[in-house]
Amino acid sequence: MVHELLLALRESFFMLWDTLWALIGGFALSGAIGAFVPKDALRRRLGDHRAGALVRASLAGAASSSCSYAASAMAKSLVAKGADFVASMVFMFASTNLVIELGVVLAVLIGWQFAVAEYVGGVIMIGLLALLGGLFLTARLTGAAQARLGGGEASGAGQLAPAAGRKPIATKAGWASAASYAVADLTMLRKELVIGFAGAGFLAALVPTGFWHAFFITGHGTWTSIENAAVGPLIAMISFVCSIGNVPLAAALWHGGISFGGVISFIFADLIALPLLLVYRRYYGWRLALRMLALFWVVMAAAGLATEAIFSAAGLVPAHRVGLTQVVPEHLSWDYTTVLNLVFLCVFGLFYYLHRSRDRLGGGAEHAIDPVCGMQVSKSSAPATLLVGAEAYWFCSDHCRDRFAGQRATAPVP
Numbered sequence: 001m002v003h004e005l006l007l008a009l010r011e012s013f014f015m016l017w018d019t020l021w022a023l024i025g026g027f028a029l030s031g032a033i034g035a036f037v038p039k040d041a042l043r044r045r046l047g048d049h050r051a052g053a054l055v056r057a058s059l060a061g062a063a064s065s066s067c068s069y070a071a072s073a074m075a076k077s078l079v080a081k082g083a084d085f086v087a088s089m090v091f092m093f094a095s096t097n098l099v100i101e102l103g104v105v106l107a108v109l110i111g112w113q114f115a116v117a118e119y120v121g122g123v124i125m126i127g128l129l130a131l132l133g134g135l136f137l138t139a140r141l142t143g144a145a146q147a148r149l150g151g152g153e154a155s156g157a158g159q160l161a162p163a164a165g166r167k168p169i170a171t172k173a174g175w176a177s178a179a180s181y182a183v184a185d186l187t188m189l190r191k192e193l194v195i196g197f198a199g200a201g202f203l204a205a206l207v208p209t210g211f212w213h214a215f216f217i218t219g220h221g222t223w224t225s226i227e228n229a230a231v232g233p234l235i236a237m238i239s240f241v242c243s244i245g246n247v248p249l250a251a252a253l254w255h256g257g258i259s260f261g262g263v264i265s266f267i268f269a270d271l272i273a274l275p276l277l278l279v280y281r282r283y284y285g286w287r288l289a290l291r292m293l294a295l296f297w298v299v300m301a302a303a304g305l306a307t308e309a310i311f312s313a314a315g316l317v318p319a320h321r322v323g324l325t326q327v328v329p330e331h332l333s334w335d336y337t338t339v340l341n342l343v344f345l346c347v348f349g350l351f352y353y354l355h356r357s358r359d360r361l362g363g364g365a366e367h368a369i370d371p372v373c374g375m376q377v378s379k380s381s382a383p384a385t386l387l388v389g390a391e392a393y394w395f396c397s398d399h400c401r402d403r404f405a406g407q408r409a410t411a412p413v414p
Helices: 002-036 039-046 051-064 066-079 085-097 100-109 112-136 139-150 171-187 191-206 208-211 224-238 243-255 260-274 275-282 286-313 338-358 398-410
Strands: 367-369 377-379 382-387 391-395
Touching: 002 066, 002 191, 002 208, 039 085, 039 398, 051 085, 051 112, 066 085, 066 171, 066 260, 066 275, 085 139, 085 208, 085 260, 100 112, 100 171, 100 398, 112 286, 139 275, 139 286, 171 191, 171 338, 171 367, 191 275, 191 286, 224 243, 224 260, 224 275, 224 286, 243 260, 243 367, 260 275, 260 286, 275 286, 377 391, 382 398, 391 398
Parallel strands: none
Antiparallel strands: 367 377, 382 391
């Protein structure tokens, strides 16, 4: 048991190590979006979900190369700034599925066909999301979520007080505000991150391939393809996978006899892992989060099935299943991942310093940190406040305020 526990922890560590630089970069970009991008500019670029806005959202998402948790934080920032909700979800999908590093790992681990299918299927999935998003993600639900997040915005470009004639991006106060956005989002999602990486590591190391294979039927032609593509997202949801962390499980499923489309839909479904559903609930509320789950599941399964049909017709589905290989290394080595991680750890150190120094640098006067969830909120428009004695607190929602008040009421008297 001790050996298996250590093996699971090693898997978790290397999954985190492989995605660390992308994780930090994603949260840093989210902070910059929150602090520097004016709301009007985002409305012009992502103010609807027509073709032009969706192409821009897809290209920007692919360039961000984020893991699932950072992508959800960036999408939240876009929604809070006034971007169209469907376009923001397209950005989130592209930032986790149309990225270079995921394709490279897939090509090395399972085969180049899977890497190509990831991009082909990703385009199909985004197209389906654009077509169905306006029907399932209604303006009433998304408008309420946008208003909720808008009240929780931190001091962005319009709230900073930089020197005359200087833009926030050229000031220390602006970067202190961006750093506070990034650190606050990371703080808010810290539990989900721990659950995601620890769960993926334990399942990759301890759960046998036969267990996953039992979820899928085989030998029934088209019905097998449909069932595999539909169940793939379910496996991803309960396995707590994140970004590249789901590739080892994808390899295990493929080695165990899962269909080509089932593997693709499983890889797509890192955005509906259970910890991320908790993130969506925290951002947008349960009603919209459940609506997002249903829509995402449908488009992920349909995209996986459509991709399998295309690749089968072209004769590109691998005829032989390679043996299972672990994506995580046996030990740390001096490679591009290590270099990128060291660089981005320095970036994180700088952002954390700016966050801690935000009051001194002039970036913290207009906002506060929710003491319950860690979200950064604007003092002037916080959805909820509470005065305890002479000390004031600001919250992202009534839920956090009530939870904080209950904790204070039940705290033991020293």
